[in-house]
Amino acid sequence: MTKRVLILVGTKKGAFILDGDAARQSWQLRGPFCEAWPLNHVIANAETRTVYATGGNEWFGPAVWKSEDLGETWTHSSEGLKYAEGEEPIKCGWSLSPGKDCIYAGVEPAGLFRSEDGGVTWAHVEGLRNHPTRPNWTPGGGGLNLHTIIRHPGDGNQLWIGISAVGVFHTSDGCKTWTPRNVGIRNNYMPEGQQFPEVGHCVHSIAMAAGSPGRLYQQNHCGMYRSDDGGKSWSQIENGLPSTFGFPCASHPRDKDTFFLIPLNGDILGRYMPDAKAAVYCTRDGGETWEDLREGLPQEQAFFGVLRQAMATDKLDPAGIYFGSSSGSVFASADEGGNWKEVARHLPTITSVETLVVE
């Protein structure tokens, strides 16, 4: 039985937690945590209720923060979170994936680390950076960061990662070898005839469909895509969207065909809500058609964006949907996007939103 719902918020100045009641109607803000460090991702292990946060401090470098009491107290570690001597130092952590067997951390410059002791020590997963395409990896505007980690729910050897502006990679042998999975993804910033390279794609976010590991959704700088074969090939699903550009995407917790994203007004005109009216777009048929969900969201002067890790669903029924804006507001819907409420405002720029249902 659900007792509380937590919205975990990463910002450019620390972590915050919104404590919600079981009905998801009343929210109390706690924070800032993690010494107001710039954070890129705050997420919990749902089984252990351990909350992790990662980012990087300009003075003190990267670290992974950890709280075993839902944010009351925190520790930090970067033991082993480093490349070999002489390589470009790690600037910050970007993405975390806590699981039963281990925690993965994606960092900038792009690479993957693994902790098998709950985030106390870390080891570099070397296979990814040994990929022969690595000399061609070029950072996007946000840096050469590994920002997305997707685990196969039934096979611990399978993992998908997203690197900006490189693309999607998949491993099926426990991270020893990796294969680019970008076929069908278009890069508008290459000359005609070269717009479908093996790597060099500005993937913004990826999400796996509920109960369907072969189905992935991808919001790319240059379009919105779906794959039904684990990323081996991608198809455009942009018809009906106001723009092909956006950052976050989120899957419904149970329905593989239902999926949410937040299109912005393109990549050259400010990257804010189209017509300055906020909306989440939802498909219920795998991307064939889209509807806009905007009841309760600002419909004028919404000159904000939503960053790549700043939208999440919860696992309840009906599903809750949450997103955080670049202007520091958190919006929540307890009815799958039908009605929205601003549950926090005036926070620092929000970089990530995740949820934890406490039972």
Place this chain on the structure above:
Amino acid sequence: MTNVGHNSGDAAASQRHVVTVSLPTALVRLFPGSPNQVQIEARDVAEVVDGLEERWPGMRDRLTDSRPSIRKHLNIFVGADKAQLDTPVSAGTKVTILTAMSGG
């Protein structure tokens, strides 16, 4: 754990000295129980960092990166002079760790 940037040359051959090390508040806050000033026995800045790491595990990673080098937005002064990891220290020297002016 990596022994960051220790120079085994002249400094290593010399004697260790007790120096007073001043830590910035932003660093102290990350390590509960650490003081703003501490006495460390060392021959050079790298050994000062070693001494801090011994007392407060993890502090090395906050001060140095994997090049290895003092982090880009930190400064360590030995007396009045900006130092590197292989800068020697002498008896009674004050070692000051400062965060750079940065942020937004």
